[in-house]
Amino acid sequence: MTGASRHYVLAAGGTGGHLLPAFALATELERRGHHVALITDTRGAQIPGKPDFLPAHVIPAGRFGKNPLSWIKGIRAVLQGRRMALRLFDSFQPSAVVGFGGYPSLPTVLAAKSAGVPTVVHEQNAVLGRVNRLFARHVDAIATAYPEVERLDPKHSRKVHLVGNPVRAGVLSLRDEPFPPLGEEGLLRVLVTGGSQGARVLSEVVPDGLSMLPPALRQRLQVTQQCRPEDLDAVRERYRNHAIPAELATYFEDMSARLADAHLFIGRAGASTIAELTAVGRPAILIPLPIATDDHQAANARELAKAGGARVIRQERFNAKELAKQIKALADNPQGLGRAAHAAWNCGRPRAVEDLADLVESFGGADMMDVIRVGGNNARGASQGLPAGQGAVRESAE
Template sequence: MNNKNSLLPPELVSKKKSIILAAGGTGGHLFPAMALAEELDNTIVDVHLITDLRCQKYLDQNQPIKTHIFDFHLKMTGLLNKVISVWRLSNVCLKTLWLIGKLKPHIIIGFGGYTSFPSLLAAKVLRIPYIVQEQNCFLGKSNRLFAGSAKIIALSYKETSNVSLSDTPKVVITGDLVRSSIRNLPIKNTFDNEEFRLFIFGGSQGAKVFSQIIPEAITELLKLNPSLKIHLTQQVSQDDQKKIAAIYDKLGIKYVLSPFFHNMAEIYSKTDLVISRSGASTVAELVNVGVPAIFIPFPYAMEDHQYFNAKAIENSKAGWCFRQEEITSIILSQKIYELIVDRKLLKETSKNLLNRKNNGAKYLADTVLKIIG
């Protein structure tokens, strides 16, 4: 974001209203908040972000948004940890209440997860209007808790089904809230190359599992047709790289292995098929670039929200979903082979993905500005 408030007339700067975005825990909660902050930049609104230590690594030190970082780390296993976590959460709630009382925001937007809990609780105590925003296809615990008193319930997925019937009049379907750096990525425009390119990533909660099943699936895939030209770009932990490289060398395929990829835009533009988890940020990126994916949801995600995300995409014929406990190397290899043979299916799936593309951040920003007048 570029801070252009200096370009505003002095009389408008003096009338700036403040809002608070409460988001953290994971990038999946933080990135939609940052997308909204981008849209609110260069308006007569002063934006504050309340987040936690885990999301500090995602923040640009030069960003103009005013950031307040608390230690929200909770560990609910064992009696001692529970006692410490309750004390820590209570302490953060009091600090957040003091901060919000000092800032006097005109509205607060909570992006789900327990990181948003203290801010929304303070909003209720201080009678400040607030919005809950859900980026997954399942309203999470924190958002459900505060939905009843929310001004608006902003949903990324129209398929979200666990909203209380009495709250449906407050529902606004914004679509995905995506940062401009992702929203402006080039759209995938061809699937006709002879060399089929796969991109496999799953973060810290997926790379290990994929390191086991992907080499086995590629081995089975080449049994179906040994002449296939395959190029793999795969997220692999440092410990597994040597072992997996040996397998791919033996198979005679091209590959790039790394614990992390910084050049996602370049990789997406050359990818025919993604195999990944189905967190909100991952799905939003793929929707914006139109690259089809086989989703294997993280089975331990809170309230199984990744599965609901993936099923919403699959039901709109924009991707495929397989449970981790059900997928095998044989099933996966057969699905990949089907898509290599039928490139038309890939193109149709890509179009269906792109049909879900929108600028939810701008829509929500306009809504927020209308609410605060």
């Protein structure tokens, strides 16, 4: 605990991308001796992983579609949610409210502004989300996960703090583990995952792409792939026909261990995925979800790709031949994968949850701190499969 116990309210939409960072922050604030409450929607209340100590308050959030006639219903829901949030504030007396994006953040942050409660928003993606964009002018601080965030007006730069995306403790604990040994004849372990909207294209392309690798490389493959339930049998048959060993499931409970063993990741470029890849240091081939709002997954992948830790294939070009080409370019020799792993590791921000908690704690206590504006990373070489000193280490830019 870093000072007097205080109360904080976190608000997040009902998806893992919004809620997982909120859960991580709640755990860190509780560890420091504070009391935390969560405001979310009905979907969010059912997401696994919520800490037992964290009470969840479900409010109507309102949705605004393309049809303006639906906005009337949405506005009513927002106003009702704002009233409910204000009633919680009356009893809970928060020192600050933290919005993680998504519709429930809208009435909650509105309530905080009307009640004079300090506000912070955290943006997980490399494009400022709609709700966070709406409040950027009015909040007291904007925490970001990337050095460059699109749709963020430069005039708000004084209140922007680069903290990163918090990741699960089980994943973060792997950060100082070495990149798995990869000899010229050893197994090449490939991990493939995708969200519910992305798993099908991965199921259709990845087995055939792996089958097009040179025989010497193909014979070393060991694949772990997450699939939709309705795709499992077809994908299993594809791998069987290609004589490629593959373990398939709709969900892996031990995903941290799978990531620890992987030499190469293939999947989408969601914010949580990028945060975990860079926390552990795993090279990747990323296929951004083309229907993501504001094409934010492509923006998420940009920093990692520029550093050399990932290759990006847009979905319109994602076919078996292109995938095989990119895998071969990465995996032709162990040093190539090792360098990419080191580059990914250097993009990680392992102190994300601590830096975000420091920023939030600065409200209701001491004067506002200037929390890290660009997170530095401690250098490492040999533990990522490189000689000490090899590979560029990202220094603090300010």
